[in-house]
Amino acid sequence: MRNGKRVRPPYADYAKFLRRRNAIDRIAQRHAQADDMFRRLGITFAVYGQEEQDERLIPFDVVPRIIAKDEWDRISKGCCQRVTALNHFITDVYGKKEIFKAGKVPRSLLKNNAEYCKEMENFTPPGGIYTHISGVDLVRTDEDDFYVLEDNLRCPSGVSYMLENRDVMARLFPDLFDQLPVAPVSHYPADLLAVLRSTAPARVGDPTVVVLTPGRFNSAYFEHAFLADEMGVELVEGKDLYVRKNHVFMRTIDGPQRVDVIYRRINDDFLDPKKFNKDSMLGVPGLFQAYRSGKVTIANAVGNGIADDKAVYDYVPEMIRHYLGEEPALKNVPTYHLKKKSERDEVLDKITTMVIKEVHGAGGYGMLVGPKANKKERDEYVRKVMARPSNYIAQPALALSTCPTFDGKKLDPRHVDLRPYVLMGREGPTVVPGGLTRVALKKGSLVVNSSQGGGTKDTWVLSK
């Protein structure tokens, strides 16, 4: 919010609000109300490995994260640019492989890469769209620098929090919305539906869209139900669907009904027990064959993991230059691959300034935050790294930006990141002005994942 003593411009109006009498009391009171509201609305998530508390709330902070219009324009442009390039890359990977022939990305990336899906070779999904929905994780390090941490191109979650957080904020602080020109986000589900419909198989007049969920015990079930509800489409589980003659049908009380577009919220492995994990109870037997025969759209496409792999991440700027002939608008964090001895030595040498992660890890599990870890934790982690160096990458620990956050008594700075959601249909990419701001609630912590004690904030993009 501040740069030295100066309040940064997007926060000017909010700072006025804070200077009012009793502002902090009001925040404290609203903070308690917000908790109640989320609990009553049943906006919860399940935490794996915590049996006694099967549903939990993600802590919500009532102080908004505010982004100026020009900052947003850059973020938005940069995210669209990345996702466009990545969609080209996936097309290329499963098709002509030109970027490898051009020597811009090493072929070795594909070798033994579990994320490479051989079944997708020589097949183009409807409209050539692979990345219908992406969640690009960004951090800010100073006033002008945004870095991309990850491009989530598989089943990025969290967008329901972007929408619900706004809804709750509008109820708690209606007056603030009168004073600040906050860009609306609630049209996201309509945009999502339009994107899904636009990517239906050719020659389907009025496509039927469904959301496929693993079921109510999944940690993100709330979001699946929420999105189906907001789009006005059916929320189905695998057992509600079946495949006959390469067409997908859902079981309804009036008999079978054809399904044209599946917004799936289950991983590739579980989609089709005939093709992938044969023990999957969540999927639909024969679905992949129906997909390959062009009779149904699966969003996001199968096999996208090849493009948001942490080892592939390094080459995204090169992809942008290669496919789009543009310079990247957002920076990449320099990444060290620990399988290379020279890079490993460099990382281990300055381990207290590095973050080390598993190549395929997610959710903030299994990572080492160098500046925060003690010697014992570091030593233990190094042992794991040495046992299987190719499984790890490292990045410098960035000086993440902070945002004022209510700590129960007062406002105090906490580190934040940002995940905007990019939608891509036949008309190209768009981003709703906003996103999910995650906040590390523990003082000084850099880990924002909800599974590790992170919370969320509403993200306000100013429209002027």
Added chain:
Amino acid sequence: MTLLSRTADNLFWLGRYLERAENTARLLDVSYRMSQMPDPSLAPHAEWLAALEVVGQRKAFEKRFKKLTPDKVIAYLAVDDGNFSSIKSTLRNARENARAERNSIPSEVFESLNATWLGIKSADIKSIQAQGYRDFCDWVKERVHAVRGLIYGVMLQQDAFAFHRMGTFIERADNTARLVDVKFHVLSARKQDKIEDYYRWGALLRSLSAFKSYRTVYRDAVRPMQVVELLLLNPDFPRSINHCTGVVSDLLEDLAPDTRGAFLAKRLHQQFSKKKIDKVVRSKNLHDVLEDFTDASAALSDQIAKDFLLEG
């Protein structure tokens, strides 16, 4: 609007669970009141045994507890997590079904049911004693009424709504049948006594909120045969078997007139809409009539599942 078979099934059971929670609360309320007026001609704790009998839990209860005490029965029926049909378990299931279908029901319905669940989630025998049994029962009834009221007030009255009502009325008829069956058995064993009849049979009426209806319909003292007639055969009393089977039959007739389920529902309804009370009771033992009914009602429930692909 398309209705997924699974959604139909979940809404059907949402209806059943809500209704069951309300019925158990009524049962508990009346049993408690009656236990405060001990009847020397009945065995000790007869009311509580009967209550367990009505919900089909007597065996399961006796297996778990050596000795019956009123508090144990109350805890078992109200807040026991191990009893699948306790009020708490039933509301948990209702809330889980609503959560699974939160995209096909109005959001207020889920929120109201969720608030109900949050209200009972950590209840135990101590907390409901502190609250008072009757207050607790009232609270359950009010919560169920609020949720049901929302469903009726704001939900699109299409197929999904029809399945919810079907579940509600099948459960309700089933409850009335069991209640009459058990109470008739207990009460007929007593010697006739006008004052006692008023309280005992009156309690049965109360457990179905039927006292006032009885007075309006009969304008007479509480007579066992008339009580049974009201609860089984009256077309206008909303918890009578005649009324409930009529609703189910009409719903199926609208939804899918050519199914076997529609046929079974119609036939079942006719058995209770065309008969006279003396015939019901004279032709056969009342117990047999009611047992035949609960069997037929279970068969109907299975048939509905088959007709609408609710399983497999």
